Amino acid sequence: MGQEKNSNFEIGIYTLADMGPDPFTGHTVNAKQRVNEIIKAAQLADEAGLDVFGVGEHHRLDYAVSSPAVILAAIARETQQIKLTSTTSVLSTLDPVRLFEDFATLDLLSNGRAEILAGRGAFIESFPLFGYSTNDYDELFTEHMDLLLQLNNNKTVTWSGNFRSPLKDAEIAPRPLQEQLPIWIGVGGTPESAVRAGKFGVGMALAILGGDPNRFKPLVELYRQAGKEAGHLPEALQVAVTGHTYIAETSQQAKNEFYPYYSNYWYYVNRQRGFGTKMTRNEFEQMASPNTALFVGSPEQIVEKILRQYELFGHRRFLAQVDIGGLPFEKVEKNIELLSTEVAPRIRKILGN
Template sequence: MEIGIDSFAAILPDPETGRTPSPTDRMADLLDEVQVADRVGLDVFGVGEHHRAEFLDSAPAVILAAAAARTEKIRLTSAVTVLSAVDPVRAFQEFSTVDLISGGRAEMVVGRGSFGEAFPLFGLDTRAYDDLFAEKLDLLMTLRETTFPTWQGRFRPALTGQGVFPRPAQDRLPIWLGVGGTPESFGRAGLLGLPLMVAIIGGSFERFRPLVDLYREAGRRAGHDPATLKVGVHAMGFVGETDAAARDAFFPGWAHLTSKVGRERGWAPPSRAQFDAMAGPEGAFLVGDPTTVAAKMLAASETLGGLSRITFQMSTASLETAAMKRSIELLGSEVAPIIRAAPKA
């Protein structure tokens, strides 16, 4: 199982002082976090894409290119590229460039995104939400296979053999499909034979098993090799010296962001009791000391029929810069050895 970090480059006010760090300082901290993850041997670091004031990741390929120049082994990916809102040609060029800078370590996780700000920002019609994504995914996959594509769709001018450059260092740029809880998205990933990255940011891992089974069955029916139908999970996670320390470091930022989004969407404010339940044995938060976190990761993999990758969404702990870096160190030095020594399913 590959182990990694996903960051949304969150920039949050201190809950006690109300002070917000400067964007320059937060970006410097983020690049330091990638370097720590590389140094301690984690497998992958992802940067999300949002177009909101509380995040600095509207241009993830730029951040990943900076990270590529400062790291040696860790794979670098989007988490996710909001493909519906970008030109696939430009996205492919950007990530091919990251691949060249990194010496063949770039990947893409593409999805429709959980926020809608990108659509009006780029003049797109939200009524075409799914059609835009399906068409742009088709074009992105075409670009991966051919340098001089011939392609036609509804939402962008046709390609009639123009060259798309640069090409990546890897023979085929890895593309994962990022999904939430929509059965159609799981089925689409299986039909296309793309590896699946499941965002599980609440509830339990168990409730996603039928959807993962749907993905694998769709892939089997489409004739794809089961070995290529990889499943990854993106989950809220944080490692501390103790369970209590991990929860205390993660909760304030998580509560701040969850409350802000909740006000926009009509949710009730989250409570500490709800958070502690999610961090408990039955919840989907991977928050605790190294032994607790490793046990939950292995249990999640068993529940979902075997996972190829788990990435930790740690951004809401960014208020505690030192704790963030220590958490990444613990994930690489203490959690990862337990996972890697576990018997293969």
Template sequence: MAFEIGIYSFGELTPDPVTGEVRTPQTRLREFIEQSEVADQAGLDVFALGEHHRADFAVSAVPVVLAAMATRTKNIKLSSAVTVLSSEDPVRVHQQFSTLDLISDGRAEIIAGRGSFTESFPLFGYDLDLYSELFAEKLDLLLAIREQNPITWSGRLRAPLFDADISPRPLQDKLPLWVAVGGTTASAVRAGTLGLPLALAILGGAVNRYAPLVQLYRDSARRAGHDVSALPVSINSPGFVAPTSKAARELSYNYFNRGMLENFHQRGKGFHTPRPAYEAQATLGGGLFVGSPQEIIDKILYQHELFGHQRLLIQLGYGGVPQKDMLKAIELLGTEVAPVVRREIAAREAAQSNAKVTR
């Protein structure tokens, strides 16, 4: 597949660090629809939204928002980031994203994960002590639904299905399904063993320490008999792009820091990010994609050498960067970054392919 670049958001409702204003959920959702239009026109490949169930986030019904985007876009893929499958019903997940697929003419995707935010478990009546078991069983059911209809299935934690008709079916032969991994080896092994694409979240730290995890994923897939070359890897990281390095950092830092303080407190208080640490993470070997278009290009190509991945999704403007700056960033990413990256990676892959032929 050609290298893909996209953006994602969790829909956080963060107080503006300058004005103190908090956007309403209605405003935030309308902003996303406008962002998806600009991203589509700029040539980006994916727009993804994360699911949360708290008052400081605007998006709890991801397929509904993506369906609204589908009516205003033509080419961009529309995905969750992530669907918290452990506290969802796989039947409804498949129905909702199949409906999105029909509305969007075959552009729906699912990124499924266990969820780092846990408010959905008590909300929908699930036991957090079964955090991992719920995900494993529900992923099994979702995969079974993708493969056949009607379906007969039984598990331990959900009522069985007997010759059940799961409709509608998607326009695509199968809904693309990625497994989200936050750095745990067991999750990477599971994705590889099942032969599912890997969506790896890198939220900070030195990126080279994640290379063994990607290799473990591919080794697990190979041992399970899957064609590793057919299994894409996505790197998902926060970031922001502006015409200059200074502008990118100045625009985004206060919003990012406020977002980490205000919206990342599900397991206690939020996290303060000192400015020097933010700057360090924006360097070539750090986990944040913050900088000028050329810096973002250089960083993508550097990471491609580490991971050999096929997709990058940037959590653009985390903390609620103002809409006018977001739209400019989306345009830069689509018109100045993406074409160069696609061209350079295609040239690399062609050279590698030619080298193999001449051996």
């Protein structure tokens, strides 16, 4: 049923719940089917012994999930051991009290498996939706993170800021089953974000979607240095890596199968941002080459890429996004199977299971 787990290095999967058309058939699944498939993927990951399952937040009709806590609560009742996290919660435009209480409730439902991964979000549609201004992009995130950490640390909170009403001896309920919820910050590539995560003393999840992973090493060093200078213990400064992943029996099979979906994914994501050009096969081959951060290949190659990044970052968690670009669910299932049976055991053995 599952693999013996390494307490030091965790392997999991996450979804952003995008609903893109299948590039071969043009068919797009509806939100109900997408949500059902996400719950099924979490069940499979749990049964296979993976460590973490993440669900992202978007507020667009081409994404199926706007409330990770609700989806994760459904998953909590269908799983036994896997940790459940947002990937990410758009903290800039969420009320921190509501976010904390939702995930504290999830922690009770899941018997202590809830986590929060907070980020600023790749899109900005949540700002007008919830009455915030993008002019306050950074300040909102910093203030909301400060409050979220105080809520996590204290049963009653007195607090004041610039963007929401103050709290005076406010009771924050329910309390999670864990003493504190694990909280991470998602970082896309800016030094400022890495330093902020270090100063707060929370985990840092790096979204490494392509290119040479070496370029992220300075961010990890900045993060750990900022955390040390802020007085946080080294063990509190955990690093995770997230990335697009497709695994097949051979490297060539993986690239041949994944290219149409990956090209499709970037085409519709970039169109959402106002531009869209098709990725050529040559561009894809360069992105999937052995020294890059795109996790496409045989199980052996995926292991090599994870270990190479481990040498660079000393991270403790790898999360694979395996369901993008309109991939049929049977291919997602196969990726979960190969990740859990071929990749995870080798990583755990090499890193000292």
